[in-house]
Amino acid sequence: MRRILMTAVAVALASSAGTAGVPVRVVGHSNADGELLKDILQNVTYFGAAFDCPAPSVIQTSVISPSRVPRSADYRVDSDQAGYEDWKANFCGKTEDFLIAFWPDPNGGSFIKVTYPYPDGAPHGGR
Numbered sequence: 001m002r003r004i005l006m007t008a009v010a011v012a013l014a015s016s017a018g019t020a021g022v023p024v025r026v027v028g029h030s031n032a033d034g035e036l037l038k039d040i041l042q043n044v045t046y047f048g049a050a051f052d053c054p055a056p057s058v059i060q061t062s063v064i065s066p067s068r069v070p071r072s073a074d075y076r077v078d079s080d081q082a083g084y085e086d087w088k089a090n091f092c093g094k095t096e097d098f099l100i101a102f103w104p105d106p107n108g109g110s111f112i113k114v115t116y117p118y119p120d121g122a123p124h125g126g127r
Helices: 007-019 034-051
Strands: 025-030 060-064 083-092 095-103 111-114
Touching: 025 034, 034 083, 034 095, 034 111
Parallel strands: 025 060
Antiparallel strands: 060 083, 083 095, 095 111
């Protein structure tokens, strides 16, 4: 997977991912491609109802090295090809952390796991 600078992708995501046409700015680094980014963003946006906010305004993404995720961790997915990321989403002025995992589906596409609240002891990206 290749690393993507998210600022360039933000414009495409803004029009399709937010509910009620709310633009979402995504910044940082991700190993997910454009279509997968849209799918993850849509899943994170669904949490807006829990925060009484239609959608996040800004999401800061950062990659977590899979080697930093303990094999025994409950939040680890059962794939050696999994990617892990730390997404910090600003919902109406309050930042919420999400642990994102994604891995290839042998039949095409990808599986996504969005974990909230962020698991205690889970590594964060960029550290």
